Amino acid sequence: xxxxxxxxxxANGAVGEEILTVLQEIDFPLNKLVPLASARSLGxxxxxxxxxIAIKELTNDIFRDEEIDIALFSAGGSVSAEFAPxxxxxxxxxxxxxxxxxxxxxxxxxxxxxxPEDIAKWKETGVIANPNCSTIQMVQTLKxxxxxxxxxxxxxxxxxxxxxAGKTAMEELxxxxxxxxxxxxxxSEHKAFNQQIALNVIPQIDVFTExxxxxxxxxxxxxxxxxxxxxxxxxxxxxxxxxLRGHGEALTLTFESEVQADEARELLAKAPNLVILDKPEEAxxxxxxxxxxxxxxxxxxxxxxxxxKNMLHLFIVADNLRxxxxxxxxRIAQKWVEMEGEK
Numbered sequence: 153x154x155x156x157x158x159x160x161x162x163a164n165g166a167v168g169e170e171i172l173t174v175l176q177e178i179d180f181p182l183n184k185l186v187p188l189a190s191a192r193s194l195g196x197x198x199x200x201x202x203x204x205i206a207i208k209e210l211t212n213d214i215f216r217d218e219e220i221d222i223a224l225f226s227a228g229g230s231v232s233a234e235f236a237p238x239x240x241x242x243x244x245x246x247x248x249x250x251x252x253x254x255x256x257x258x259x260x261x262x263x264x265x266x267x268p269e270d271i272a273k274w275k276e277t278g279v280i281a282n283p284n285c286s287t288i289q290m291v292q293t294l295k296x297x298x299x300x301x302x303x304x305x306x307x308x309x310x311x312x313x314x315x316x317a318g319k320t321a322m323e324e325l326x327x328x329x330x331x332x333x334x335x336x337x338x339x340s341e342h343k344a345f346n347q348q349i350a351l352n353v354i355p356q357i358d359v360f361t362e363x364x365x366x367x368x369x370x371x372x373x374x375x376x377x378x379x380x381x382x383x384x385x386x387x388x389x390x391x392x393x394x395x396l397r398g399h400g401e402a403l404t405l406t407f408e409s410e411v412q413a414d415e416a417r418e419l420l421a422k423a424p425n426l427v428i429l430d431k432p433e434e435a436x437x438x439x440x441x442x443x444x445x446x447x448x449x450x451x452x453x454x455x456x457x458x459x460x461k462n463m464l465h466l467f468i469v470a471d472n473l474r475x476x477x478x479x480x481x482x483r484i485a486q487k488w489v490e491m492e493g494e495k
Contacts, residue, residue: 153181154493156181156221156222157218157222158175159187160187161224161225162188162226162231165189166473167249168187170477172187172199174447174474176200185205186208186220187206188207189207189209189227193207210235222244222247223236223239223245224247226249226477226481232250236278240278244278245274245488247280247485248280248281254371254378255378256281260272261283263288263480266295271491274488280488282484283375285399285475286310286401286472287379288480289399291379291380293403295380297407297419298384300409301462302409305385305406307386308386308387308403308404309389309391310357310389310391311353311395312357312391313395313396313472314349315473316392316476320343324342325349325350326396327340328340332351337350350394357390357391358371368388369388372386372388373386373388397443397444397471398439398444399440402466405466407463407464411462413456420454429450429451430454438450438469447479448470448475
């Protein structure tokens with residue numbers, strides 16, 4: 153089997169670290185790993201398969217110099233905008249975790265369990281985009297139900313962990329909780345969020361747009377349409393909650409056909425990378441603590457609507473740093489390798 157030179161841009165960030173872990177877990181066909189970050193990280197290293205590998209500076213020429221085949225970007229949209237073209241020019245396929253390329257009509261936006269065939273379009277730009285974390289776990293769940301019942305509308309409320317806003321946001325939650333127990337919460341600073349996050353929920357993720365929805369909410373709308381190749385009416389309310397990892401989502405789904413919860417549960421149980429946790433009588437249902445460092449999306453609270461026979465309600469959780477970012481990116485890389493090997 154051919155082995156590949158892989159660069160991880162933002163290797164010492166929250167998602168970059170998870171990408172390295174997932175690459176190790178799945179035994180990716182790796183010839184050489186090149187961890188990249190800004191000049192501020194020079195002198196630092198990452199641990200990979202029991203070895204310490206020095207972080208190299210991200211430059212315009214590094215992809216050519218290191219003969220990179222696959223470049224996994226997770227260092228912010230401005231970094232991707234500047235350096236992804238250099239990686240493509242050097243002959244690498246770029247798998248980008250930021251929002252920069254997602255809605256480019258020429259760039260495939262991929263969740264391998266939903267639209268793997270779109271990966272074949274990568275040569276148009278050299279880039280494959282990774283969707284938003286909240287979108288990925290949702291469309292994984294929507295796909296088998298849409299195939300069976302023809303999905304018409306989605307109403308979703310999210311419960312998104314602080315890690316979705318990066319390491320500093322996680323640290324802010326921890327710091328505020330420490331201040332709470334020291335009876336100093338009123339003095340605690342908040343910089344990562346515009347409100348106190350400890351012992352609170354914030355019904356705003358990203359900035360508001362003219363239609364009253366936030367950019368995060370509109371990402372779920374627009375990305376779902378692009379990934380599923382279908383205009384689905386979707387309304388989202390995205391909420392930041394005081395957890396560290398694991399996004400939850402309460403979904404209300406409306407179908408063209410009548411739907412039965414038991415049948416839907418069986419369909420979801422057969423779908424790739426979904427795990428059913430749905431025994432409420434035993435207090436068994438998905439929670440953020442369920443999914444930490446896991447590569448699956450957990451589904452539960454599956455139930456029919458009390459009034460409409462074509463509506464279904466359910467609750468899902470997934471590790472936003474894994475399923476919502478690193479794992480999906482690596483799965484795209486795996487599928488790309490598989491497709492390239494078939495040529």
